[in-house]
Amino acid sequence: MSSTTNTRMAFDQALERFEPVLGLETHVELGTASKMFCSCATEFGQDPNTQVCPVCLGLPGSLPVVNAVAVESTIRMGLALHCDIASWCRFARKNYFYPDMPKDYQVSQYDEPLCTNGYLDVTVATDDGPREFRVEIERVHMEEDTGKLTHAGGDTGRIHGADYSLVDYNRAGIPLIEIVTKPIVGTGALAPLVARAYVTELRDLMRSLGVSDVRMDQGSLRCDVNVSLAPAGEPWGTRSETKNVNSLRSVERAVRSEIERQAAVLADGGRVIQETRHFHEDTGETTPGRSKEHAEDYRYFPEPDLVPVAPSAEWVEELRGTLPEVPSVRRARLQEQWGISDLEMQTLVNAEALDLVEETIAAGVDQAAARKWWTGEFTRMANEQGVALADLGITSSHISRVESLIADGSLTDKLARQVFEGVVAGEGDVDAVIAGRGLVVVGDDSTLLAAIETALAEQPDVAEKIRGGKVQAAGAIVGAVMKATKGQADAAKVRALLLAHLGVEG
């Protein structure tokens, strides 16, 4: 729990008096097969300390060797962010003791980052329509991740009050890319939204480049959010740095919360302390961590175990040739191609379904059907199971098969949902689920007629009403037939048969 409760000023009021300045430092794990400096695998969720070797355990005598794909990914990211690519740069050691860091220094880049001076355009929806902001990028550099600490004993499972900690070094040495913005000014009340839009855009960019799948649920994107306030027209104030903000929503909330907190401090005549703070998902507040006034002295120096990275112009140009379409451009193109509205596109993006829908359409499924499945039924199933949409286990070929069965009358919408439930439950592919669950449309007229007659016999009053012309009463009989056939009949067909059987016009 938060150790202190912050006094906060209402957001609108805070923005009347102060201008926020933002800075974002985003760490993303690259999606390489092996670690930054050794050949250990990078798979998430493996048994503790099973993806470690002398290098990433920092054993005496071991030496690092740079992963070529990590360098390529960083350069490609830098190019996508319109950065300059250094023609010569070195790694540096950042020295500090911490048990999650096997060598008690982190190999990073200090004053010689691989990429510098870029930008990323982001769009924020406002009441007056979309507004574009250009977020300037200070630098993009490479470094290695630390191990994972689990705090044991005590009763909170948190570091504070724990009796001891346990360390798993599987994550230690996984390549990280750090993207640092220049101060973002002029956002005013849109600051939280700009921060969120920036991180979203960054995430989409990395995915489209294929340099990372950016699994925020697995902590593979972590954001440090810097916020300071300046009274309108005055120089920037002291900033706080909120560490390890791990979701898009939290980025937005953390910015908002810091603006409200700092405004209250300043309005009260106080002084904002330069410090690191921690964001709490539960309360939406930040609490103080280490004060930067007793800052560690990291004693950076060039890493002598690694040689400089000097990308040739030819190499950089070759990598530039591999850059895909920018996400915002792609969205505009698809929106036009599919003929859908801004709102419909936004729904797809929010559901993180754009790639999946595009793939499904490419597999021959009608665009409306593809969107309907992914943003409707599948999103519900994913939420229910607490997994990402892409991890549900449904592929475009599943959808394509189901749609063709619907088209030829072999499946109803309702049955189709059951088929997908079966696919998600791991019962096999579409046809296997249909066979396994016996999901066939009860289609032959005699079977249906027999069921209709049974239903009519059980509800003679309803039968009378229908004969008397109250066609809407047919629903009760159709319902009974559907129940009798366990939902495997086509309701429209049952209704038509019923009316014809009773000689009533539909």
Next chain:
Amino acid sequence: MAPVMDGDLVRQDAATLASAMQAGEVSSAEITQACLDRIDAVDGEVHAFLYVDKDAALASARVVDEQRASCAQLGPLAGVPLALKDVLTMRGVPTTCGSRILEGWRPPYDSTVVERLREAGVVILGKTNMDEFAMGSSTEHSAYGPTRNPWDLERIPGGSGGGSAAALAAFEAPLAIGTDTGGSIRQPAAVTGTVGVKPTYGGVSRYGLVALASSLDQAGPCARTVMDAALLHQAIAGHDPRDSTSINAPVPDVVAAARNADIRGMKIGLVRELGGEGYQDGVRQRFDEAVTVLTDLGAEVVEVSCPNFEYALAAYYLILPSEASSNLARFDGMRYGLRVGDDDQASVEEVMSQTREAGFGAEVKRRIMLGTYALSSGYYDAYYGQAQKVRTLISRDFAAAFDQADVLISPTAPTTAFRIGEKVDDPLAMYLNDIATIPVNLAGNCAMSVPIGLAPEDGLPVGLQIMAPALADDRLYRAGSALEQALVDKWGHELIEEVPAL
């Protein structure tokens, strides 16, 4: 045909032992047993070894003997025993680096040097004593007690690789591996009357060499003859993809160079700044005589000046501690080695601090603090930054000198072996031992120490240092071998024969 060998097995050099094995006169198991017996007999006094694995050594000797019996293709050093400095990892074998903090640690992997030695069929007898984490010039800074110089047991065998050098001089092993960060192969060679080579930086893989100062460290061969050193150099050198700083180029043919031993027309530069004041009289005398020998052999000796060498020691004692302070951070008691003070109450910071306080010796702590100071904000530019510029100046001095000469020479160390205890808490006096050897480490080129006689005033060995440009390691062997042969001819025997009986 006359037998290859004559006399005591343990006094033979590696090349002779190898020939005798090839001729079927002796087996590796017999040679290994002889070395183990010698270690049993004398190491109580010398204390060159920290760990000897008799069974493993004999087992690997027998494997070589079996391979030879089945006519397998074997390397030139197959079956020859070797003493390994305890700073190189060897799978399952204790590796302490002369420190308490690593007591009991058994690495789960082989260093590349060990891997290559195994491939060459070299029999590893055990691990040799050293100054803790290679910090020192006397082997007195070992947590496991000093090694003694076989020439005079009251004196130091040099350092940090005193154990490896003493093992050679005490006839416990014909070959040894050392590591050289500022002279730790060459200075012990000089004060024990043996041969030691620091190869070009990147010539021998550092993978599995527990780092002191990554940009200076280099493993290399120690032997009793130049030819033996060449054979060992050939076995361990060459590109290793696991060491990013390893040079991806063919190893110079050092064995052919040692065999060639012809220095007629070779230009030898005498470095003006490495001699004169501060050098013991007997050292200067033997050095001057060696220069005459070189001239007599047909070399052209010229004087060269390297004015910035004067600053080498200062730069070295900034760069080394800086890198060391970072390299030694990992010894924190969390993952391996010693842990002190973990009483379930103390914090991780307290346990780390207590572990390091208890696990490191005085010299290591001194250098860690010096390095921490030199890298800390506010001092970096004045110290570490400036030292790196001096490094550039030293390289330029070497480049200019190698324009005038093929190799450079100097005394290896300013004095002969000093008495144990004499300088142990006088760091500045201790650091002066490395004054002539340090410039080569800063510039990354290569150097050798060859014995050139005994100082008249104390009867202790004196070494001559030969320096060559990066990647021209073969020149060391050509010049070293020529000088060695001329001196052996002059004396009628190898200098090492004069070691007093233990």
Next chain:
Amino acid sequence: MAQISREEVQHLAHLARLELTDEETAHYAEQLSAIVDAVARVSDVAAQDIPPTSHPIPVTNVFREDVAKPGLPRDEVAAAAPSWEDDRFKVPRILGED
């Protein structure tokens, strides 16, 4: 004359995680001052326009292919650990962070 005070030695010792005794602190203050005096002369020669050397042999772009290989067996990893629990390294409690 560089003067490294006991306080400064203590600060360095803290950065380097060394729990020095008072006696050591006093001794190192004296020795480090003398050593720093001796090495400070690097400033005498190194002018602005001299490029610093961090790596003695100029090599660039040494990379490894991105191929995953098996690491160490976990029992070997555990064997070296001073303390081990639940397949992880057990370390004392961490203070100074919320």
